[in-house]
Amino acid sequence: MVDIIRFRDDAATDQQPVGLAELTGGSNATAVRLESNEDARALLPYLAQLTLIEVAFPTFRDGRGYSAARILREAGYLGELRAEGDVLVDQMLSMRRCGFDSFVAQAPVDRATLDATLNRYPNVYQPAADAAVPVWKLRHG
Amino acid sequence: MYQYDQYDQAIVDARVEEFRDQVKRRLAGEITEDQFKPLRLMNGLYLQLHAYMLRVAIPYGTLSGKQMRMLGHIARKYDRDYGHFTTRQNLQYNWIKLEDTPDILADLASVEMHAIQTSGNCIRNISSDQYAGAAADEVADPRPWAELLRQWSTFHPEFSYLPRKFKIAVIASEEDRAAMRLHDIGIELVRRDGVLGARVFVGGGMGRTPMIAPEIAEFVKADDLLSYVEACLRVYNRYGRRDNAYKARIKILIHELGADEYRRQVADEFAHVKTLGIDPPLAELERITAYFAPPAYEQGISDDIDRSDPDFALWLDQNVKAHKQPGYAIVNISLKPIGGIPGDATSDQIDLMAELAEKYGFDELRVTHAQNIVLPHVAKRDLYAIWQALDAAGLANANLDLVSDIIACPGLDYCSLANARSIPVAQKIAERFADLDRQRDIGELKLKISGCINACGHHHAGHIGILGVDKKGIENYQLTLGGSGAEDTSIGKIIGPGFDEDGIVDAVERAIEKYREVRTPGERFLDTYRRVGADVFKGAIYG
Ligand code: HEM
């Protein structure tokens, strides 16, 4: 059983994500996996049918998934957005900010470290896909 | 100068605690060096040949006396009593212990400084014109825009794992003192119909494939700037190459796509990003700009300077530049004593420069990409006193922009990527041309040395560039001619086969003597080279 770290109240789907090609080929799947070299915008026509989008992180250095997540949230996707692969605890704050709300990490994640990491910064400088209010808004109301 | 408010301070303080925790986990063996590496790199901490190296950010090269003193204090307490000012307007310490770094960062945070994003594949420290706010030719002070970008880019959640590092420079004069078009993004502030905006160049860089950034936008309004830059970065983050670290910079993407296609993709992305509300109101730029208001200049003070001391007069002519305010001048402090290490300063020297800034310079200093220090606003009547103090500390080298004002990277003396030493070559060349009369006769000559093809020493942009290469295990040096990092940006060309350490010094001298022989009055080395071409120099160098 994989360890899913989730920041959602709804129940996790038990559907296995299908690949992008299968989805765009006419599948009515509700869960899809996006590889890091695939275009997140190809998913936009299917957002209404999807409840889980899993974005692959083949290595922690491959940051394309951060843009993919934001693009999906910017398009109004509200379902589960999962980062899967070489996902490190010190990256999860940025990932949360880009809109990810679940994680399946290759290496074990210490929950106490994760909690500390997610709560360390009192403020942010820029708006992103989360609800954090940028300091310029605090400064100018 | 910009001052932190409670939000800025809280963010930097949180960073110190985060890194303290990461170092603790590392020292306790909870994380491996492999896992720790990206974390320390985000904090400017490199593992070098002999020790850890810590790179401290000096945003757009501006700092106060108090901040400068802290740099001296850290050098004294945690390093070997000196620091190294770099071409990216930062400061590096070469002999740092891992367990000390959290305390060093805490010391820095106490004076509104940090080491955030001074390495790693993220948006690095924003650089700017060292004469910002003082130059007569600027359309505005570029630093408020740089500060706006600094805040936007700090811990940007989408752009912390870019294909490669990302460097931004902002200038506001036609004369380019910051090598703007050799950055991933270069911004030139311009005025159109009285409105200030940004001319945006994207895709410049040095490294093994030097490129000059093409113009991507001719005018971006202040309240569109962050959306526009975000769009530039998003296209890069999604499509920049990740298969080969040497091809991962944005310059390669733009080269492969073509500037027109990149511009089109950015325009599409911008149209979308602009709807997200990420641009702060103009009031935020105004808030920041207020911190950069001109200092309280004395009005009506004299422009006269007593030049009777000949050594002072030499320094005055070479290192002191015109200021936009009558009665004031810009002082350049050269960190290039003959035989010294370019960019190094001892703790005592750092303290002295801080003291001079506090006493005579409205408490402001700048670091230049040529690894020198600037006191941007000094009353002319104080110049002699300043010169005397500098002279007593070995800091009155009157060689700004002359052949001994050499940019050199750390090279094989410190750097784990180096092929060859840079510092000893710089020292030998400076010693060969030690005679100041000879240097002044040669005139402006920008000589830049890198210890490997990564080009940290800007050799591509040198009127004369020297590149260390490894030839069957022996240090070897290639000579390039004709580069420029100024508004006439150009990339130097390799002139012929390489040399050993002594050979390269001779070759430089032969090139310079050829220039003296064929120059026309008023022509700089670079101008002569451009006029007569490489062959004339080739003949002289290889005989
Ligand atoms: C000693 C440790 C250092 C390491 C390991 C290092 C590493 C690198 C690497 C790998 C590149 C090439 C990047 C690329 O082309 O993608 C590079 C470029 C560069 N580095 Fe360094 N560097 C070091 C020190 C410095 C220092 C001391 C300076 C400033 C004096 C500096 C400033 C630069 C600049 C200006 C470039 C070229 C700009 C560009 O990449 O377009 N680096 N460095």
Ligand code: SF4
């Ligand atoms: S140019 Fe090469 S040798 Fe010099 S600092 Fe950069 S990586 Fe090191």
